Each structure stands twice: as C-alpha cells, then as structure tokens.
Amino acid sequence: MTFDLEPPRSEQFVALQHVVQRKLGRCLIRLQQYEQLLKALVAEHDIGGPASGLMDVRAARVNALSKKTLGHVVGELTENVLTSDSAASDRVEGDDTPDDIKEIHIRTRFNIALPLERHTETLAGLRTLVDLRNELVHHFLERQDIWTESGCVAAHAYLDACYEQVDERYMELHAWAKSSVKARELMASFIQTSEFQDFLHHGILPGGAGVGWAWSTIVELLREAETNLGRDGWTSLRDAIEFIQTGHPEHTPRRYGCSSWRQVLHESQQFRVRKERSGPSVPTSIWYRSKET
Incomplete structure (x- = not known):
C-alpha cells in the first residue's frame, strides 16, 4: 500500500x-x-x-x-x-x-x-x-x-x-x-588612568568628588603609625607624620584634598583627637587614636 x-x-x-x-x-x-x-x-x-x-x-x-x-x-x-x-x-x-x-x-x-x-x-x-x-x-x-x-x-x-x-x-x-x-x-x-588607580588603591574618588576615608591609604598609614608609635592608646601626630613621610612621602594631605594633617584627622572622622599644651610659649601637641567600631 x-x-x-x-x-x-x-x-x-x-x-x-x-x-x-x-x-x-x-x-x-x-x-x-x-x-x-x-x-x-x-x-x-x-x-x-x-x-x-x-x-x-x-x-x-x-x-x-x-x-x-x-x-x-x-x-x-x-x-x-x-x-x-x-x-x-x-x-x-x-x-x-x-x-x-x-x-x-x-x-x-x-x-x-x-x-x-x-x-x-x-x-x-x-x-x-x-x-x-x-x-x-x-x-x-x-x-x-x-x-x-x-x-x-x-x-x-x-x-x-x-x-x-x-x-x-x-x-x-x-x-x-x-x-x-x-x-x-x-x-x-x-x-x-591614574585617576582610577587612585580611586581603586587609595580611596580618592574621581573628579574631585572626595575621599572614601574609611578605606583610604592615608588613613591606613595613620593607623599603621598608631600601631608602631602609640603610647597609652594615643599617638603623636608629629611622630606619625615623620613615620609616614619616611616610608610613603607621596601620600600627603594635599593629595587627599586637605591642607594639613590636622584637617585629614578632622575630615576623615576616623579618629579621636586630643590637644596638649604644656606652656604659653610651647606649640600645641596633637594626639590621635582610632575610634572604636
């Protein structure tokens, strides 16, 4: 069929x-x-x-x-x-x-x-x-x-x-x-670009938008100085600056949009700050310590 x-x-x-x-x-x-x-x-x-x-x-x-x-x-x-x-x-x-x-x-x-x-x-x-x-x-x-x-x-x-x-x-x-x-x-x-590398590695936001302070390199360096130089829980900012400039001179406050290290401590909101002055003609000493998280 x-x-x-x-x-x-x-x-x-x-x-x-x-x-x-x-x-x-x-x-x-x-x-x-x-x-x-x-x-x-x-x-x-x-x-x-x-x-x-x-x-x-x-x-x-x-x-x-x-x-x-x-x-x-x-x-x-x-x-x-x-x-x-x-x-x-x-x-x-x-x-x-x-x-x-x-x-x-x-x-x-x-x-x-x-x-x-x-x-x-x-x-x-x-x-x-x-x-x-x-x-x-x-x-x-x-x-x-x-x-x-x-x-x-x-x-x-x-x-x-x-x-x-x-x-x-x-x-x-x-x-x-x-x-x-x-x-x-x-x-x-x-x-x-160097702008992206600064953002990725150092926490500097592109286009002048600020700094991611919590993970920024300059804050890490201040904490490293704190670990190495701290006394009774406080670190001399002057000693920390010398420590950082010796090992990492490229990381300056200006690079992070600040005019001074004291401004870095203030803007970052990562540290407590203490001021000491032993006499009227003696410069004020700045001490800092990391805030508790």
Whole structure:
C-alpha cells in the first residue's frame, strides 16, 4: 500500500513553494541571529566576583544563558536590563559579596533606560517577537496552506511581514549592543588612568568628588603609625607624620584634598583627637587614636 502525501505539482507551483521555504529560512536565521546577540548582551549585564576569577564567572554566565530559550532570555532582558527613565537606578540588589574578602572584588553592571512610552512599546514588541518565533517554529504549517498556489501567495506576504518585524527588533538590539560595547571600551580606557588607580588603591574618588576615608591609604598609614608609635592608646601626630613621610612621602594631605594633617584627622572622622599644651610659649601637641567600631 502506498500513500500520496502531496498532489502532483507543476514547476511553477514548486518554484512558488521554494520561495516560501527560503523566506521561512530567512526569518528563522534572523531570529537565531537575534537570539545569539541577545544572549551576549544579557550575559554582560551584571558580572561580579573576585578579580582573579572574573573571567570564569563571565564564562559560566555565558554558558548558562546558551541553554536558555529565547523567551527566557527576553524575560531577563525586560526584568533586569531594560528600565524606563523614571525607574532607572544605580542601586544594586542581591549583592552576594562575601564578608571575608581576601582580594579585590569587581562588579560591572549596566541598564538600558528608555523613555516611559518607548519602554512600554518595547516590552510589547518583545512579547510579540517571542510569540512570532513560536508561531514560525511550531505552527507555521498548521496556519499556512503551502500546498495550494493561493496559500503560497498568502504565505509570501505573511513571511515578508514577519521578517520586517524580526529585523526591526534585531536592528534595535544591535544598537543597544553597540552602545554597550562602546561603554565597556570607555570604561576600559578609564581603568588605565591614574585617576582610577587612585580611586581603586587609595580611596580618592574621581573628579574631585572626595575621599572614601574609611578605606583610604592615608588613613591606613595613620593607623599603621598608631600601631608602631602609640603610647597609652594615643599617638603623636608629629611622630606619625615623620613615620609616614619616611616610608610613603607621596601620600600627603594635599593629595587627599586637605591642607594639613590636622584637617585629614578632622575630615576623615576616623579618629579621636586630643590637644596638649604644656606652656604659653610651647606649640600645641596633637594626639590621635582610632575610634572604636
């Protein structure tokens, strides 16, 4: 017994069907391009960990996303990457940095902020894209009659419209990815500057924004002097200055935006200060001790 699954077809009809197949293939290829680019973008959205293992963290994230469906990754994009201007925030949630840090931890994070109306339209467009992908992959033959000439003509028009939608989303995503790459390049350039090195190693904030006193090098040096020179819980500022200038002359108050060491003690808010004066013609002595935490 034999089964005729397809009726006899003319060369004209076969050519028409082949066009449908090529257009379907074109849509699916564009969807796969979109999915690959989307996974690369979302993978870079939020990466953090110890400096020595940061590339391993990134590789694990890329590998995990490679196994996810388009719908899942679009969900990550809409929930974690895309924000409206009104909701954009630099606040980082879910910080899992351990308390007992033994090496530098680095975290990079970016968001794509859109005007509120555009944000709403984009979310709707992305939901439509996922539905369209599922329609093409799972239901195309159910919905499109490609076994008749009129059905093929209708399928041509449908696939042209599908490709236009997919391509519009792809070009949108491509622009986001391009901006992301540019931002990372700018960040990499900044990391090479002395301004960033001062921030990373010494607690001096970029652009004259102040000092992270609690972790600044100059405060660490004052505490080191305290450990080495302290008497009865107090340390002479004059002795501490001499100690620091001998071993680390590059760390001066001016480097940290202060005009004197006394100002460093005051601005840092890390120390208690005691003044002593043994006589009217004797200069005032300054003593300090670390505040209890």
